[in-house]
Amino acid sequence: MPALLCSHCGTPNRTGSNFCNRCGADLRGEPQQQAEDALGDAAPDATSPDATPSLRAEQPWLAPGFTGADDVPFEEDEEDPAALDALPPLPAPAMRLVSGVQGLLDPIRVAAMSQDNDASAPTTGVQEFPFGIDQMRRVRTLMMEEPMLASGSVQPSQPHRSLWLPWVFLIIGVGVALPLLIGWPLPAGKPMLWRGVASGFDAVERLSPNARVQILWAYDPATAGEMDLLSAPVLRHLLDRGATLRIISLLPNGPATARRSLAHVEMQRLPDLSAIGVHHNFEVSFWPGGATVLPLLAAESADLALVFAAQSEDVQHWLEQVAPINRVPVLAVTSAGADPPLRAYLDSGQLVGLVSGYDGAYHYTELLGETPAPDDVRAMRAQVAGQDYGALAILAIVVLGNLIALLTGRRPDG
Amino acid sequence: MSSSPPVRSNWLFAILLMAALVFVVLGRVPGWVGVSAIVRAGYEWALLLGGVALLLGVVNVLWLHIRRIALGQRDWVLSLALIAVLIAVAGAGLLSPTGAASPLLEWVFDAVIAPGQAALFALLIFFMAAAAFQYLRIGRRGGAWMLAGFLVILAAQTPFIFAWLPPGSAGVADWLLNAPVMAALRGVLLGSSLALLIVGLRLLLGRP
Structure with a gap:
């Protein structure tokens, strides 16, 4: 089907469109292409990797040896350096509908699913496009879906660290619920009179x-x-x-x-x-x-x-x-x-x-x-008692955290 | 991408924003009666715009979830429930002669919205407890200062602990809040405001 391919985000748009349906880039002046063919024609162009070094300089996370800010290295199969090097340079950003408000980030190339590229697919000769249609669909599906909790442990070397949080939650839960269950044996005390x-x-x-x-x-x-x-x-x-x-x-x-x-x-x-x-x-x-x-x-x-x-x-x-x-x-x-x-x-x-x-x-x-009113007295006493017990529970948690750090010499991060 | 092309400024936006800025500033100056009327009209438009934005939000939510149902996407049943509740609540408000005070809306507020919001907000205590456990440590950099400040303020604001404190200790908490805490807070507010102003100007001038 004839379509206009957005040179900014790669989305195929209906013929005659003035702006990209996805990113709003100006499509006027874009050559009309066979979008399906062009997208299927995603063979990496090994002859034009000139932009890769500067790309890496500004996007260090694309470098193979980069470790994230949380010191968790990427998995081996997450990055394919060879495929990244083989990708052609990104097309120049097109004129945008609203300058400076959208599209501030240039598109990041996806190299993790390079095996989806079919290098033997015939080219249309109209425009080289680095992504396959299946890749685009998978990325869009991933971006639109709700995030799912990982089933595996992220840090298998320290499985004990996640055990602290339930205890913290139990202490604070008991602290707040105690006055509801057994009343408020502690005297509420007279609160401070602040200025104003x-x-x-x-x-x-x-x-x-x-x-x-x-x-x-x-x-x-x-x-x-x-x-x-x-x-x-x-x-x-x-x-x-x-x-x-x-x-x-x-x-x-x-x-x-x-x-x-x-x-x-x-x-x-x-x-x-x-x-x-x-x-x-x-x-x-x-x-x-x-x-x-x-x-x-x-x-x-x-x-x-x-x-x-x-x-x-x-x-x-x-x-x-x-x-x-x-x-x-x-x-x-x-x-x-x-x-x-x-x-x-x-x-x-x-x-x-x-x-x-x-x-x-x-x-x-x-x-x-x-x-x-009696209702107000009851509500205020319950609130004050809850605040008192909550403060005690927080104090207990802080003391517990410091004791653990003192006795074990390490930081239990919850 | 080291030599990314400069972003063009949108002059229509720039002119509109500058005009709004000038009118709002002049509206604060006593004696500019005509300008005040224009500024007031602008604020009324903003009020209308807020209402229209709310309606657009409702339409957007409806459209999004109707599409989810039509395509049979994951959890489409929840989308169906959302649309059913939206139609029921909106219909009850629109059709009832008492409007927003209709019995069904009152029941929804008392039985669903109020306890739901309160319960979600109450979950904050667990996040606070986790943060206190993790960060209020003597061994951390600056942790001892944070811990000391936390204990002083907690003691001053907790009735039964405050009752045991020696007289004058509340003054320490008051000083802490009024001097170092306030200075830091004002510094952060001023710094972020100036940064926001500069970023806005750069955006308007096409130099983000």
Whole structure:
């Protein structure tokens, strides 16, 4: 069948195509060929190996004696140096549809399956092509398939090394599951009061009734176990102040998570007689487009901005994209993991408050001066106990690793 | 390939990007009301583009898995299940008068999405444990410093350990986070941002 052969990636394209279906290279000006014949005509051209030394200089992994970065040498049958040397030089890259965005890597020649080449096949005389059609199909199939786990041992000389990981996993699993199975005999202890909790509480406390509050809801069920404990007291406080909430989430599952948290908080407030008859207006929306669209919020007036975030980047995006424009004070309510990178923003005054982790949730609830709901107490105790036992398990693992290294004089790498 | 031909810059992209850059920067300057309106329109287009990209993603997933089924490729049954669930969930949202708050979608979220996401995220602890076992070693280069920092921060953030610590020890953790950790973090952020800027400029100028 007449076809256009892409000189960049070798894919046969329909006659009359302007661009390659696979790599987008410009096919205008390419000579039309018999693709099937040309592909079957994959005999190595031993007369033109000039490009091979420079190819090896820039792609040392093609050299026969090269060992990979992980010091694992290639198998003997993976590389065929003779076939590699015999391959003709690669065709010059064609003009590309979008320069610089795609096709930055020149095609790498495949020499491992050189036995598939049929040197005796007749040539068309139109264009020499180094790969056979079966080779191309096999490579494409390999690239499109899901990776499969190797059945054999990669390092048969050290089979004992893989035995450490199950023990590590067992220790951490038991450490985390223990409080669930036997309760929490250890005292939970009073967590540390970090800077930023009291100032954050004050920022909410100063809000007048019907104050507008923008909320970026940057967590979903993956981190809700920790974040719900933090958002609950802050949301209760906001509703107590009669604030109007404008909630935006850039995560597809963010709005559903926000609605559940708000419903939970409102259910807790039902026994509060002063809350009866008070209608809280809040709006929850999902915005696709990521942090790029955040500046749209800067055009809306607000008295306070809150970022509920499991990762520090979400707070940083707000501080970079929104806060410099609308100058609305920002309170960050984050996971414990997001706390360290955000401390500097608190010190610089870009954040009016920083409430993070179970520590922050505990002290914010204490500042509210209310008796926590039994469900919240139970959840927080379980979380704190889990954190305590998890920390102990991690410590045990670290000590174990160092002891093994000390006693055996080698590094058990898991 | 030592003398690879220079990559042509795409001037249409370059002009569009430069125009967007200029408008965004000017939009931050107070007093440029007209520019702000243009920038706002640009952000609204980005919002629309995000929605369209999501729909395109759905179409792409559908097309890919329909092809897998049609060709009878490996695990085509899973592709069939994926398409069935996609149609059921999308149909429930589109046909229900309550939209995204339809009972079926609420059930899917509560029974499948939320526990699934939480379970996958919880697996992180095992990776962290493996990393701690492997890298927090006194014998490794810099390992003792890493181990010391790890112990200080862990002690400060774990309630029952913190309760046993002498007063003032929390200040050590605070200083660690605010001085060396923050300096290193800011250095990495600044360096990677500058590198990104230069790579972007080189790409625009056709010199990658």
